[in-house]
Amino acid sequence: MNEQGGLIGVLAVVSYVVFTLLFMGVVRRLLGVRVSFLRTAVATLVAIWVSRPLLDALVGEPVLTVPSVELGLYLTLLGAFTFVVAMVLIVLAELLVPEGTLPGPFDAWRSWRARMTRSGRYVEILRIATRHGLGRFLRGRRHLALGTVAERRDLARSLRRALEDGGVTFVKLGQQLSTRNDLLPRELIDELVQLQDNAAPVDWEVVRGTIATETGRDPGEIFRELDPTPLAAASVAQVHAAVLHDGRxxxxxxxxxxxxxxxxRDLDIVARLATTLEGRTDWGHDVGLVDLADGFSAALREELDFTIERDNMLGVAAALDGREGIVVPTPVRGLSGPRVLVMDRLPGLPVGSAQEVLAALGPQRRAALARTLLETVMDQLLESGIFHVDLHPGNVLVADDGTLSMLDLGSVGRLGAKTRQAMGHFLAAVGTGDSMAATDALLELVERPEDIDERNLEQALGVLILRYAAGGSAEGAAAFTSLFALINSFHLGVPPEVAAVFRAMATLEGTLRAIDPSYDLVTEAKGMGRERMAGLTGAARLKETLEQEVSGLLPVLRRFPRRVDRIADAVEHGRLTANVRLFADPRDRQIVTHLVHRTLLTVLGATAGMMSVVLFSVTGGPMVTGTVNLYTVLATALFVVAVILVLRVLIIIFRREEP
Structure with missing residues (x-):
C-alpha cells in the first residue's frame, strides 16, 4: 500500500512538472517576447496555485464528480484563467522589476565576490589617502582653503605620493592626467609629471620561472649571460641585462x-567612479569621464600585453626606415611573448639624466637633436599614422655620438588618413594665421555638438593664434593649455586618438626642453606643419594624386557615354521616368511593421473587450447549461482574448523589445 501511494505521489509530481512546463511554453508564446525561464516558472506556479480559489470565488465551485457540460466549461475557464493570471503576473513583474535588473544566482555569486574584493581595495585606497592627508577631501564638501598657490601645491604633492603608493593603475592614471592641461590646474600638472613608476624588485627565482614559462626553455639555454640584478624595476615589469649565445x-x-x-580590479574601480561622476556632476558629463576611463583602460591593457609592444616596435621601425639619428629597439623573434619581451640593448642614457652627455655635444648639436626628434614625431603624426604617445625624458636615450633611441612602445597612437590630413591642415593654418581654415580643420578633428557657434569659435581661435604667434621656448605649455580650455569651453568632444596626439605633444615638450632648453616647440611645429602640407600639395605629389584619382574614375568614365546615350534616347521617346521606392531601407519597413502590429493588437484587444461587455449584458439566448447561456460563454472567451492581447502589448512596451 505504501509503495502504491509512493508511486502515485511520484506520478503526481511528474505530471505537475510536465503541466507546468506546458503552461510556461504557452505563456511565453502568447506574450510574444522572450521571458527568462525562472520568471516564467515562478509566475506559472503561482498562477496554478491561486487560479482555482479565485475562480471559485467568482463563479462558484461546480460538482466535480459527475462529468457534464458544466464541468467541461469550468475546466476550460480554469485553464484560460490560469493563463491570464500567469501573464498578468509576468507583466507586473516586468513593470516592477524589469528583466535583467536582477542577476541570476551565478551572476549574483560572482558579483558578490567582486564586490567583496572591491570593498577591500576601497579600504586600502582610503587608508592611503588618509595617510597622505587627503581624507578631508573625501567628505564631499567644498574646501575654500585651497585659494593660494602654496596650498594647491601641498595638495598636489600629497596626491602624487598617494598615487605612487596606490600601485600601477593609479600611477598610470596620474601620468595620463598630467597631460590634461584642460582639466587640471597648473600646480597639479607640475606634480603629476614627476610621478615615479618605481617598485621593489621581484625575487630572481620568480623572474627566472616566468622566463622559462613564457619561452618554454630554461634561461640558461637562451642567454649566455643574464644579470639577476634588474636595470630598472617598475610596477608593471622589470628589465634585466643579458647577452645571447651569439654575443648580441x-x-x-x-x-x-x-x-x-x-x-x-583597479580599472573596474576607475570605471565605476567615472560612471558615477559623469552621472552626478555637470563637469563629469562635459569632459566625458566614461570615455576617458575607457580609453585609459584600453591603453593600459595594451601595455600589459608585450606582444603589442613587440609589434609596435616593428611598426615604428618600419616608419623610421631611412631616417638617420634616431632608432628604436629591435625585438628578438621567437623569444618574446605576452609577459616577456627580449629586445636589443641600445647605448645611451635617458635624456633626463644625460646632461653631461648633452653638454659635451654643444648647443648646435643639441638643437639639431631636438629638431630630429620633433621631425620624427611630426612624420609619425602626419604621414605614417603610428606615433609614440609617451615620449617623456625617461623614454628617450641619447648616446655619446648623439644618436637618439625611443623606448617603451607599449602604448602607441594610430591615426587614419582623414585625421592625419585634418591635423596637417590645422597646423598649417595655425602657421599662416588663418583662423577660418584652422576652425574648419579643428572641427574635423573633434566631435562637434549639435549646436555650436562657429563664428565665436573662429574668433576665439583667431585670438589664440595671434596670442602665441611669436612663439617662445616658454610658451608651448601655455599654448596647449589655452587650446584645451578653448575646446572645453565650446563643449567639443575630443576623440581618443586626437587626445593621444595632444598628450604626445604635451609630453614631448618636456623632452625637447631637456635636450635644448631654448628650443621653441610652437614655432617649429607650425613651420614643420606648413612644410609637410606644402609637400603634400607640391607638383610631384599633385601628379601622383591626380593619377590615383583618374585611375579610380576610369571605369566610370568608360560607362558614362553609354549611360548618357540611354538617357537621351529615353527623353527623346518620352520614356524617362523617375522611380522612388518608399521604405527602401529595411529599418524603415521594420519600424512601420512593428507600429502596425502594435496598433492592430491594441485595436483587436479593445474590440474584443467591448464585444465581451456587450455579450455579457445580453439576456436569454441558447442555454449551454441550466444557468449559463451561449452569450456568456462567448463573452468570457472574448474577454480572455482581449486580456491576452492587451497584456501582449503591455509587455512589449515595458520590455522595449520588438515582437
Missing amino acids: KVVVKVQRPGIEHDVD
Whole structure:
C-alpha cells in the first residue's frame, strides 16, 4: 500500500512538472517576447496555485464528480484563467522589476565576490589617502582653503605620493592626467609629471620561472649571460641585462606576477567612479569621464600585453626606415611573448639624466637633436599614422655620438588618413594665421555638438593664434593649455586618438626642453606643419594624386557615354521616368511593421473587450447549461482574448523589445 501511494505521489509530481512546463511554453508564446525561464516558472506556479480559489470565488465551485457540460466549461475557464493570471503576473513583474535588473544566482555569486574584493581595495585606497592627508577631501564638501598657490601645491604633492603608493593603475592614471592641461590646474600638472613608476624588485627565482614559462626553455639555454640584478624595476615589469649565445646584447623585460588581476580590479574601480561622476556632476558629463576611463583602460591593457609592444616596435621601425639619428629597439623573434619581451640593448642614457652627455655635444648639436626628434614625431603624426604617445625624458636615450633611441612602445597612437590630413591642415593654418581654415580643420578633428557657434569659435581661435604667434621656448605649455580650455569651453568632444596626439605633444615638450632648453616647440611645429602640407600639395605629389584619382574614375568614365546615350534616347521617346521606392531601407519597413502590429493588437484587444461587455449584458439566448447561456460563454472567451492581447502589448512596451 505504501509503495502504491509512493508511486502515485511520484506520478503526481511528474505530471505537475510536465503541466507546468506546458503552461510556461504557452505563456511565453502568447506574450510574444522572450521571458527568462525562472520568471516564467515562478509566475506559472503561482498562477496554478491561486487560479482555482479565485475562480471559485467568482463563479462558484461546480460538482466535480459527475462529468457534464458544466464541468467541461469550468475546466476550460480554469485553464484560460490560469493563463491570464500567469501573464498578468509576468507583466507586473516586468513593470516592477524589469528583466535583467536582477542577476541570476551565478551572476549574483560572482558579483558578490567582486564586490567583496572591491570593498577591500576601497579600504586600502582610503587608508592611503588618509595617510597622505587627503581624507578631508573625501567628505564631499567644498574646501575654500585651497585659494593660494602654496596650498594647491601641498595638495598636489600629497596626491602624487598617494598615487605612487596606490600601485600601477593609479600611477598610470596620474601620468595620463598630467597631460590634461584642460582639466587640471597648473600646480597639479607640475606634480603629476614627476610621478615615479618605481617598485621593489621581484625575487630572481620568480623572474627566472616566468622566463622559462613564457619561452618554454630554461634561461640558461637562451642567454649566455643574464644579470639577476634588474636595470630598472617598475610596477608593471622589470628589465634585466643579458647577452645571447651569439654575443648580441639584449635586455629582457619581464612582467611582474599577478599584475593583471590587480589592474583589472583597479580599472573596474576607475570605471565605476567615472560612471558615477559623469552621472552626478555637470563637469563629469562635459569632459566625458566614461570615455576617458575607457580609453585609459584600453591603453593600459595594451601595455600589459608585450606582444603589442613587440609589434609596435616593428611598426615604428618600419616608419623610421631611412631616417638617420634616431632608432628604436629591435625585438628578438621567437623569444618574446605576452609577459616577456627580449629586445636589443641600445647605448645611451635617458635624456633626463644625460646632461653631461648633452653638454659635451654643444648647443648646435643639441638643437639639431631636438629638431630630429620633433621631425620624427611630426612624420609619425602626419604621414605614417603610428606615433609614440609617451615620449617623456625617461623614454628617450641619447648616446655619446648623439644618436637618439625611443623606448617603451607599449602604448602607441594610430591615426587614419582623414585625421592625419585634418591635423596637417590645422597646423598649417595655425602657421599662416588663418583662423577660418584652422576652425574648419579643428572641427574635423573633434566631435562637434549639435549646436555650436562657429563664428565665436573662429574668433576665439583667431585670438589664440595671434596670442602665441611669436612663439617662445616658454610658451608651448601655455599654448596647449589655452587650446584645451578653448575646446572645453565650446563643449567639443575630443576623440581618443586626437587626445593621444595632444598628450604626445604635451609630453614631448618636456623632452625637447631637456635636450635644448631654448628650443621653441610652437614655432617649429607650425613651420614643420606648413612644410609637410606644402609637400603634400607640391607638383610631384599633385601628379601622383591626380593619377590615383583618374585611375579610380576610369571605369566610370568608360560607362558614362553609354549611360548618357540611354538617357537621351529615353527623353527623346518620352520614356524617362523617375522611380522612388518608399521604405527602401529595411529599418524603415521594420519600424512601420512593428507600429502596425502594435496598433492592430491594441485595436483587436479593445474590440474584443467591448464585444465581451456587450455579450455579457445580453439576456436569454441558447442555454449551454441550466444557468449559463451561449452569450456568456462567448463573452468570457472574448474577454480572455482581449486580456491576452492587451497584456501582449503591455509587455512589449515595458520590455522595449520588438515582437
